[in-house]
Amino acid sequence: MxxxxxxxxxxxxxxxxxxxxxxxxxxxxxxxxxxxxxxxxxxxxxxxxxxxxxxxxxxxxxxxxxxxxxxDPESGKPTRIKMVQQADGTKVRTAVKSGKAI
Missing domain, CATH: 2.30.30.30 (SH3 type barrels.)
Known part of the structure; x- marks a missing residue:
């Protein structure tokens, strides 16, 4: 989830x-x-x-x-979520619309 x-x-x-x-x-x-x-x-x-x-x-x-x-923390509109792996190997939840980390 x-x-x-x-x-x-x-x-x-x-x-x-x-x-x-x-x-x-x-x-x-x-x-x-x-x-x-x-x-x-x-x-x-x-x-x-x-x-x-x-x-x-x-x-x-x-x-x-x-x-x-x-x-979405930036626009205030509903967004989907994607998991983005950072350089140090940790995964971060990211808003699909703005690309901002949640």
């Missing part, structure tokens, strides 16, 4: 299409990401010791990684 925690992404498909946010968590095995403030769901919880009140909690649900695209 080429999207990492902390990246800025834009949703390119689904009901949240066109909205931007920051990646809070990634799940490589299921190819899903959680984006801050997007894809909110309501969870009904029973009272527990940690949360004695219980009630309805609203939280972000995971989106499939194919429905989000990384935002």
């Amino acid at each position: 080429r999207i990492k925690t902390g990246d800025s992404v834009i949703v390119i498909a689904g009901k949240e299409k066109g909205k931007k946010g920051k990646v809070l968590a990634t799940y490589p095995k299921t190819e899903r990401v959680v984006v801050e403030g997007l894809n909110k769901v309501k969870r009904h919880t029973k009272p527990t010791q940690n949360n004695p009140q219980g009630g309805i909690i609203e939280k972000e649900a995971a989106l499939h990684v194919s429905n989000v695209m990384l935002i």
Whole structure:
């Protein structure tokens, strides 16, 4: 998966299409990401010791990684990612549109 925690992404498909946010968590095995403030769901919880009140909690649900695209740091538009090998042998994620390292 080429999207990492902390990246800025834009949703390119689904009901949240066109909205931007920051990646809070990634799940490589299921190819899903959680984006801050997007894809909110309501969870009904029973009272527990940690949360004695219980009630309805609203939280972000995971989106499939194919429905989000990384935002180019230079132009602010969605871009694909390519891996570029540097002279010292390390690989760096690079935006295809601008060529800038992410």
